[in-house]
Amino acid sequence: MGPQTSYVDLLIIGAGPAGLVAAYWASEYGLDARVIDDKPDRVTKGHADGITCRTMEMFDSFGIAGHVYEEAALDYQIRYWRLNAEGRLDRAQSINSQAAGVSRFQQCLLSQGRIEELLEDRISRKGRLRVERDVETLGLTLHKRDDASAETHPVQVTVRQRGGGMGDENVEIVRAKYVIGADGAHSWTRRQLGLAMRGEQAPHVWGVIDLVAVTDFPDIRQTCVVCSEHGNLHVVPRERGMVRLYVQLDGVSLGAAGLRSEATLETILAAARKALHPFSLECARLDWWSVYQVGQRIADRFSVGGCVFLVGDAIHTHSPKVGQGMNVSMQDSYNLGWKVSGVLKRQLQPHVLETYETERRPVAESLIAVDQETVAFYAARGDHVATRDLQCFRERHYAFLSGVAIQWYDKGSALVYAPSAIELATGIHLGRRMPSYRVINYADARPTELARKLASDGRWAVILFAGDLRKAVQLRRLEETCAALVRSRLLRAPGSGKLVTITASPRDGLPLTGLPPLLYGGENGQDRDYDAVFSDEPDVYGAFTDVYAKCGVDGEKGCLVVCRPDQHVGFIGSLDDVPSLNTFFTGIFRDS
Template sequence: MRSVNKQVRRVDVLIVGGGPVGLLTAFQLAKFGHSRSIAIIEKHPKSSQDQYGRAITLYPRSSEILDQLGLADELAQECFACRNTVSYDKAGKVVAGRGWYFMENMKDTQWDFALVLRQKYQEEIFRRSLRELGVDLETPVELIQAHVDESVPQGGYKITAVTKNGITGEEETIMCKYLVGADGGRSFVRRTLDIPFDGSTTEDKWVRIDGIIETNMPKPRVYGSIESPTHGNVLWAALDHGATRIGFAFTAERQNAYPEFNEAAAVAEAIESVKPFSLQVKQVDWFTIYSVGQRVARKFFTKDCVILAGDASHTHSSGAAQGMNTGIHDASNLGWKLSMVLDGLTPPSLLDTYESERLPNVQKLINYDKDISRLMTMQLPIGWKGGKNADPNEILGNVMEKASTFTSGLSIAFDLNVLNVKGSFESSSKPAPVSPGQRGPDVQLQKPGTREGTRLHKEAPNNARFHVVVFAGEPDYTSTSLKSFSDSLEGSKVFSNARLPISWLTIPAKSAPSAFELLGIMPFGKVFYDEKQTAHNRYGVDIKRGGVMVLRPDGWVGTSTGLTDGAVVELEVYFKSVLLINS
């Protein structure tokens, strides 16, 4: 006889899935003030899920996102920071410019390396950080029913969910305004809402094995590849805590040699895959065999209340090591938007931009992944128009180089929409190095007084607030414009609203003992010096004219204006279209 808890719990948001995407979504909502109105559940006991394997690599933009949430420093304490790569041909000779070589050229960021830390350790940090904000992961708790009452208006308790405790068997009814499915590729949320999962799964099998090894490979503590004639383009990745991951294609021919694929088989194949190098596996932490599938959910946001993120909304191979990165980008895009909607600061329609911004980038990744996963199994891309005898390893190097800035996340951008609006800003360089919808670059700055170094991302964290950055240029040239901007801002009814989720920063292109005396006016918010003018140059701001950049909470540029008489009006128009403002 099943146990049923008849008491109904009400929360604003129910998050299903206790992996990195669910944890980061919950962490943001809790950090932004919603710790008492959210719940996060995971059907597997975390002790059984805390294996060493699965995702391992964070690329620079993902690290930047976590840095702006205050999580990256702790990850960096435990990680293997990978800045070096190597590729070997089938004879064990180094081949330049192939495989993961692009990792050595990830510039324009403080996080100019691959942050390698197994998912087990990342999740431990995320869970602890979430618990410190007053939210516990409820596990083992499984979602077994979810119904949407479409007669209830958006923002009401549209969803009735039923959960089941995996230990006691007790069922609980939870009513919520929003349901976030971060429950993996076999997502119950996606399936129970009948959201199609378009795409296909190949017959190719891949193996991943982690552990402590000994080898005669000349450069073992790097991200590397071995161009094996029997196992495809073999992944060799130095991991945290002295471990190593080996990954390879597992052909049908080789599969036939094993009645059962167990740890011994994984070890035997790993040894074969890295030839001509020797390999001794001292300890196996984790291994898996899996098929590659590229699939995308038809909708990421449906019925005005159900949201899919991470593998629940898209799956692909691990060929480009993008799984966790893509999920982090989903969570980052969603967290602040959902928080602002719950706070009544923005219209609910803002959530539509989650799908419109993330879906094109997911599709772009999958298009790359289709080619990468085939090339890693020594197959030419579908529709290949080159020679039939082309070397897949050489083509793979070209594809990964072409995709490098997208893979690093630093070039991921969004189309113009209500959040990304082309303004009146005219760059001092053509084309402008930074435009609305693009990532706001991290730049070095100096604090007043102490002159100690800091970075824009540190001073413009993701706290569910927009950051208006006034590049004041050289005040000898811009003083009149700054005074006019200041006067207009003082007289603005919009910006007199203290409830607006907006912070201000002022960045002059020189330093002085007193920011007030330097500018001739009170600074807008905090002031930071750009004495070497690297920040102005990176954002394309003429030091004789200045400019204003609006950074979204997630660090992408929302709009940009000139430092002119009409700048405040332009900013008012932008924020009135995004925020619910009474003026």
């Protein structure tokens, strides 16, 4: 008897952070999906740890940000140490780790294994999706897609469950409509597709250690860049009292070829102690250690055949210096997952999948460029160190490193409406993530973060900046807008859209029931929703956010803003311009 054949909408290969974010979208959309991983267990120690504020915003949209914050080490300040005029290691500079006001979340550090656990727990709540571990992938074949059949499963992946012998009874042929390869830098999926990684290997070798340190170095619980005559060191605080040390091994004796395989734990610790001299360093508890040589590469392509996609380290590799590996990898899946899911649910047209590479490749290219400069900065020695200014370096790259300035508009994405009237909301950037500000619930005066209404639930959000509704002419405009929205392409597709309204007038200026019923009655105008209309007014204690001013919206006229399921702004227009909104959605959504 031959291998059994099964059919699935989506197969995700790899259950690291990138694979699990893709799995989150699959569970949220209720897809028939599977997640397989060749390792018997999830990561428990080491690997990635940095979490940017934009990733925290994504976690918040998943409902796990609070759990991360409870355990993570928050990163508020960076210290720069180098030799002073007397040749002694001294603190030369202190800067903020994060620019003021960039996000309501602070960047932080928590182990990759714990992030994976939190994501997996969140996914399991839906009850349909679980990670299948210790599954070996044997072969991948792309069959010609029959465009006339929605049931076509063009990707064939042969797998075997380890631990049960080598017979056919443990081999399975999985036929999938789409496959996402999230299987790391040595991606099996990428190799099966015949895609190459282009780039170079930098001549820098670094050791990395997670430990509980006993030291008289005063900044051991802060992020530090230490540049000494004996080599450089990067100090990163971690959860549970640990610290991560990135130790430069260039120039350290590593055998005749200087290979990273020659490095030992003792080699790394000795180099760290030299870099920190005259401060002492002892290891009270060792958690994990490794050695890496810096390599910066990007894959030829991010997808093949319109049905197999790669995310994360499978398409870009770099050093861990910029703290972006896990973040950018998860953001790849955050960008791709809702698009694949929307296509599989027959909400979105298949061509939207082309936007994955057009939107994410520039991010990968920028990442490599920033990483190259960062590695050179951290590896500088001797006279070069005196000319290095950490503040200038961070300011030059912070917008990218934080993740909040990633923008799709300038690449002409089909999912960002280029004719948008961006002048109507000068504080909102078309193609960037929608900023969150505190608004006041119209029904009960409760302060609420706008982002809470943009949770990653698969729906597009139409944000109506309704303006000052105490004026009859503005209320009539809003009523006309609502009448047009009822007939719009978005609201005709059940479960695809949600409305969020923010007035520039106070709650007492017009009762909730004086507003168009569509705004507080759900999609069908019948079920009351007391959590969909908000006012830009002070809270009951007098604190005023002034959302209209921050978003650059005229309080007299208002405007209409549309956020994609990944919280990026896809459209900006006037309240009267629902026809343009329909044009935008006509190019995205399938016919009902």
